[in-house]
Amino acid sequence: MASTLDPGAPAAQGNLKARLRRAERLRKLKAVGLVAPLALFLVIVFVLPIGSMLLNSVDNGSLRQVMPATAASLQEWDGEGLPEAATFAAFAEELRDSRRGGGLGSVGRRLNYEDSGFRGLLMRTLMGLPRESDDWRATLIDIDPAWGEGVTWRRIQAAAPPRTDRYLLASVDLERGADGEIQRVDADSRLYQAVFQRTLVIAGGVTLICLALGFPLAYLLATLPARTSNLLMILVLLPFWTSLLVRTAAWIILLQSNGLANQSLMALGLVESPLQLVFNRIGVFFAMVHILLPFMVLPLYSVMKGISPSYQRAAVSLGAHPFAAFWQVYVPQTVSGVAAGTILVFIMALGYYITPALVGGPADQMVSYYVAYYTNTTNNWGMAAALGSILLAVTLLLYLVYHRLVNRKQMIGS
Amino acid sequence: MPDNDNDAKAPLIRFAGVQKTYDGESLVVKDLNLTIAEGEFVTLLGPSGSGKTTCLMMLAGFENPTGGDIFLGEQRLNRVPPHKRNFGMVFQNYALFPHMTVEENIRYPLKTRGLPADEARRKVAEILEMIQLIEFARRRPGQLSGGQQQRVALARALVFEPQLVLMDEPLGALDKQLREQMQLEIKHLHETLGLTVVFVTHDQGEALTMSDRVAVFNDGVIQQIDTPSNLYEYPANSFVAQFIGENNTLDGVVESVEGRRCRARFGDDLTTGALLGPGLGAGQATRLSIRPERVKLDGAAKGLPNRLRARVHEFIYLGDHLRVRCALPGNDDFVARVPVDDFDPRLRPGDDVELGWRDDDVRALDAS
Ligand SMILES: Nc1ncnc2c1ncn2[C@@H]1O[C@H](COP(=O)(O)OP(=O)(O)OP(=O)(O)O)[C@@H](O)[C@H]1O
Ligand SMILES: [Mg+2]
Numbered sequence: 145m146a147s148t149l150d151p152g153a154p155a156a157q158g159n160l161k162a163r164l165r166r167a168e169r170l171r172k173l174k175a176v177g178l179v180a181p182l183a184l185f186l187v188i189v190f191v192l193p194i195g196s197m198l199l200n201s202v203d204n205g206s207l208r209q210v211m212p213a214t215a216a217s218l219q220e221w222d223g224e225g226l227p228e229a230a231t232f233a234a235f236a237e238e239l240r241d242s243r244r245g246g247g248l249g250s251v252g253r254r255l256n257y258e259d260s261g262f263r264g265l266l267m268r269t270l271m272g273l274p275r276e277s278d279d280w281r282a283t284l285i286d287i288d289p290a291w292g293e294g295v296t297w298r299r300i301q302a303a304a305p306p307r308t309d310r311y312l313l314a315s316v317d318l319e320r321g322a323d324g325e326i327q328r329v330d331a332d333s334r335l336y337q338a339v340f341q342r343t344l345v346i347a348g349g350v351t352l353i354c355l356a357l358g359f360p361l362a363y364l365l366a367t368l369p370a371r372t373s374n375l376l377m378i379l380v381l382l383p384f385w386t387s388l389l390v391r392t393a394a395w396i397i398l399l400q401s402n403g404l405a406n407q408s409l410m411a412l413g414l415v416e417s418p419l420q421l422v423f424n425r426i427g428v429f430f431a432m433v434h435i436l437l438p439f440m441v442l443p444l445y446s447v448m449k450g451i452s453p454s455y456q457r458a459a460v461s462l463g464a465h466p467f468a469a470f471w472q473v474y475v476p477q478t479v480s481g482v483a484a485g486t487i488l489v490f491i492m493a494l495g496y497y498i499t500p501a502l503v504g505g506p507a508d509q510m511v512s513y514y515v516a517y518y519t520n521t522t523n524n525w526g527m528a529a530a531l532g533s534i535l536l537a538v539t540l541l542l543y544l545v546y547h548r549l550v551n552r553k554q555m556i557g558s
Numbered sequence: 559m560p561d562n563d564n565d566a567k568a569p570l571i572r573f574a575g576v577q578k579t580y581d582g583e584s585l586v587v588k589d590l591n592l593t594i595a596e597g598e599f600v601t602l603l604g605p606s607g608s609g610k611t612t613c614l615m616m617l618a619g620f621e622n623p624t625g626g627d628i629f630l631g632e633q634r635l636n637r638v639p640p641h642k643r644n645f646g647m648v649f650q651n652y653a654l655f656p657h658m659t660v661e662e663n664i665r666y667p668l669k670t671r672g673l674p675a676d677e678a679r680r681k682v683a684e685i686l687e688m689i690q691l692i693e694f695a696r697r698r699p700g701q702l703s704g705g706q707q708q709r710v711a712l713a714r715a716l717v718f719e720p721q722l723v724l725m726d727e728p729l730g731a732l733d734k735q736l737r738e739q740m741q742l743e744i745k746h747l748h749e750t751l752g753l754t755v756v757f758v759t760h761d762q763g764e765a766l767t768m769s770d771r772v773a774v775f776n777d778g779v780i781q782q783i784d785t786p787s788n789l790y791e792y793p794a795n796s797f798v799a800q801f802i803g804e805n806n807t808l809d810g811v812v813e814s815v816e817g818r819r820c821r822a823r824f825g826d827d828l829t830t831g832a833l834l835g836p837g838l839g840a841g842q843a844t845r846l847s848i849r850p851e852r853v854k855l856d857g858a859a860k861g862l863p864n865r866l867r868a869r870v871h872e873f874i875y876l877g878d879h880l881r882v883r884c885a886l887p888g889n890d891d892f893v894a895r896v897p898v899d900d901f902d903p904r905l906r907p908g909d910d911v912e913l914g915w916r917d918d919d920v921r922a923l924d925a926s
Contacts, residue, residue: 457620458653460641461724462667462714469641472666476657 194536200529204308205254207300210247211238215304218297227297232281235300239266240273251303253523257310258299265290311530316340336514336531340538343510346425346500347493350432351440354489355482357433358440362481365441366448380441388435392502395431396422399503427503435499436492440485447481483550487543494539511535569631570596570722570754571617576626578612578778586612588778590626594722594756599748601757603765604775605801610758613775614726617756619643630721641670646715648725652707654699660710661686661695667718685713705736712744716751726758741768762802766790774798790849794836796923799847806853806892808846812922815840822846822922825887830864831917835924843925852919853894855882856902859914867910868892884913 208215213234221227242248248270252263265288272287284291291297302308313319313326317334321327328334361380365373383391398404399421406418421427451474459469497512511531518528571594578587587609594600602610615621617628619640628635635643646667654663661682668678686692689709699707708728715723728744729737745768748755759765765772766786773783774797782794793799796807810824812834820834822844830846838844859865868884879897886892894913905911 452651452653454649454651454653455655457618457640458647458649459655459666459670460620461618461643461645461647463641463644463670463718464666465641465670468670473655477655479657 197529197532197536200525201311201533202307202309203526203529204306205303205526206247206250207254207303208306210242210245210251211235214238214300218301218304221297221301223294223298223301226281226292226294229279229281231297232284232291236273236277236280236284239270240275243270254303255299257524257526258302262299265296308526311526312534314527315530315534336511339509339511339514340534342508343494343535344538346428346432346508346510347490347496350429350436350493351486351490353429353433354437354440355486358437358444358485359478359482361437362441362444362448365445366451367453377445380438383435383438388498389502391435392431392499395427395434395503399427399430422503424505425508428500428508431499431503432493432496436489439488439492443484443488444478444481447478447484451477479550483546487546491539491543494535568596569593570598571756572629573613573617574627574629576613576616576623576628578609578616578621579624585624586778587616587623590778590780592773592780592783594754596754597752599745599753599755599757599768599770601759601765601769601772602775603759603762603772603801606760608775609778610760610775611726614724614756614758617722618645618647618724644718644720644722646718646720646723648711648715648723648728650727650730652699652711652728652731654707654710654714656699659696659698660691660702663699663710664714664717667714671718681717685717689713704732705740708732708740709743712747716747716753721754723753723755724758725755727760728757729759729761729764737764744768766802774801776801792833793847793921793923796845796847796926799921799923804850804893804895806848806850806889808848808886808888808892809925810844810846810888812838812840812842812844819917820922822920828866828887830915830920832920832922833918834922837924838922844922845925847921847923848915848919850881850893850895852915853892854914855894855896855900856912858896858900859912862914863917864920865912865914868913870905870907870909870911872907873905882911884911886913 211234214231217231217234218227221231239248242251248266252266255262255266269284269287269291274283277283281291302310310320314329315336317329317337318326319329361376365376365380367373368376396403400406401418401420403421405421406415409415409419410417421430455473455477456466456469459473460466464472494510495512496510497516500508500510501513512535515528515531515535518524518531571592573590573592576587576590577585579585590613592600602613604610612621616623617635619635619638623636630638630643654660655666658666664682664685665678668681673681682695683692686695689712691706691709691713694702694706699710702710711728715725725744729740732740741764744755744757747753748768757765757768766789769786771783771785772789774781774789776797782789782798784792784794789798789802793802799805800807808824810822813821813823813829815834818834820832820838820840821829822832823829824846832846835844854862866886868886870882870884871890872883874881874883875898877898879895880901882894882896884892884894892913
């Protein structure tokens with residue numbers, strides 16, 4: 145009968161599925177095996193450092209490790225008046241024991257961010273601290289009256305929780321006031337908002353200049369005969385073959401008061417006295433545009449190379465003036481190259497450090513300069529990580545906005 | 559059979575002694591003279607590199623002639639920039655603008671001409687209707703099939719009612735079936751809209767089916783301009799005979815001439831009657847050209863003036879007919895095309911057969 149099911153069918157089917165799974169598993173294993181080294185590499189050089197930077201930016205220092213009892217009991221305290229006697233006792237004993245255990249240095253550095261006299265206070269107290277005492281509160285206040293003030297303890301309390309937002313706030317010129325609300329820092333110590341703004345302005349300016357210079361250059365490269373364009377391409381890539389420091393130094397030599405640029409301008413009678421071209425914003429733009437231009441030209445070139453000249457011919461044959469054809473038909477097709485080039489240059493420019501440090505003035509230093517300052521000079525990893533995190537966040541945000549815009553533009557299509 | 563009275567219509571385009579060189583050393587187009595009448599469908603046919611595209615580009619204005627003139631009616635075109643020529647052009651890869659929709663693509667030439675928006679919209683809708691792509695109006699070219707893209711390219715080149723339409727191998731990228739369908743569609747458009755078309759192809763079948771006249775190019779020179787049937791029946795030289803359709807050749811010498819006809823000797827001591835090609839006289843070397851379907855076999859060959867025996871190499875069965883490959887003195891690949899019904903099934907490779915043909919089926923052409 146036709147309606148009887150073949151009893152072998154489901155079994156055979158299951159068999160088939162199992163075989164498929166086995167075959168697929170092998171293929172997957174191979175694929176994972178091939179990708180694994182790269183994935184591991186990415187985790188080690190990318191995910192881990194960024195993750196640890198993000199963690200560092202909210203890390204509250206080592207008070208919890210060095211003085212666990214103090215930190216615990218201060219976290220219970222409501223901040224009114226003075227902490228309980230037990231807190232005094234815990235603090236005094238842990239301070240005393242830190243003589244042997246060590247770690248006081250890092251606690252002192254962390255507390256100094258709260259008040260710059262704190263490390264001295266800790267040292268003085270440690271010096272005068274007896275081995276034992278019945279009333280640690282009286283003893284401590286006796287050593288230094290600061291211990292009798294609530295504000296001193298509130299400063300230690302601020303360092304007690306495992307996480308803090310003080311670095312992130314400080315990175316945008318904010319702080320927590322006496323009762324914990326967020327407020328702007330004093331006008332004369334505001335710095336970072338201006339630095340971020342300056343960083344964005346410089347990176348944006350460099351990107352626009354690179355686009356203005358790179359677009360015609362890439363167009364030329366994409367349309368010239370192969371021989372000439374290969375030669376030009378070598379010239380474009382030439383900067384890659386010399387060290388960044390050498391190139392930056394070369395700009396200093398070229399642009400300085402008695403450098404070639406100024407001498408030529410004066411010889412031509414265009415200016416009477418040397419222009420200030422270096423150690424200011426102009427120098428920064430010169431050097432950064434020079435270094436970043438290839439990163440604009442290359443993606444543009446690769447996109448333009450793929451655009452057939454017949455599009456423009458078609459537009460012209462349909463009655464468009466050659467300029468209109470270029471603008472209406474050619475340029476819109478380069479959008480993906482423009483997008484790639486500008487985002488590449490902008491993001492690279494955001495992180496620039498050496499070049500502005502060498503050819504810029506004090507008012508031209510970008511965020512990375514302060515990151516380097518905090519890591520190399522003051523060992524303040526919290527601030528360095530916070531500045532880096534904010535820069536990362538701003539970059540991601542801008543990228544998202546940009547991505548939206550470019551996509552919309554491509555969707556609308558003209 | 560298409561008639562040959564194009565001279566009666568007004569000439570629209572005239573190439574007068576046009577030459578072109580790209581490198582200053584060799585002429586890609588040598589002394590081109592060609593007149594195209596209004597409403598005519600002219601095809602430039604030739605092997606790769608023979609200068610067809612170059613001619614079309616000079617007509618479109620993207621290349622300048624190195625010598626000679628191109629006229630549009632009475633107007634000399636040489637100095638008119640391409641965007642002012644008002645010619646529609648269809649490119650081999652269609653060149654549809656990938657960032658515009660089908661509708662925007664077709665509207666583009668109307669926009670450049672500053673047509674009012676509603677009139678432009680009406681025209682675009684009309685032509686979309688004509689090419690049956692209304693439901694694809696909002697799609698991008700990348701989302702269309704090859705044939706649909708082809709139709710859009712055609713619509714874009716026609717929507718502004720150009721006085722001349724240029725097409726450079728517009729069907730080259732399509733598969734055979736679609737190509738044949740599009741050939742008919744283009745031909746149909748040409749007839750209904752009364753277009754003047756200059757069409758470039760290297761596919762002789764395409765040229766023969768579509769054109770009023772075909773210009774056969776080789777090496778930058780027009781070998782012959784004629785109607786498809788004349789090209790096939792009366793090729794002017796052996797290049798054309800060889801390039802258009804299938805052809806058997808026999809090398810020989812013209813023995814005697816009587817008016818349009820002649821007798822030619824080939825092989826060792828065989829002779830045949832033939833139609834005399836241009837520029838040939840008695841005693842000159844010639845290449846005889848015979849179409850395979852004009853060669854008769856055995857029974858059918860009886861009573862024909864030119865007969866000879868030949869050994870069969872091979873039979874190739876092709877459904878409605880057979881190709882019989884034989885060895886003749888001077889040509890080992892002589893092919894006769896025999897209808898299946900006329901064929902004697904007892905024949906085997908290695909047998910001898912009698913071949914025959916009429917005098918008028920042979921052309922005595924140049925021996926080059
Ligand atoms: N822009 C150019 N620069 C230099 N030489 C060219 C150029 N365009 C074409 N040529 C040369 O001119 C000759 C004719 O080219 P053309 O494109 O007209 O041939 P075609 O008949 O269209 O061939 P195809 O059927 O392959 O398209 C070729 O030898 C080609 O190499
Ligand atoms: Mg061509």
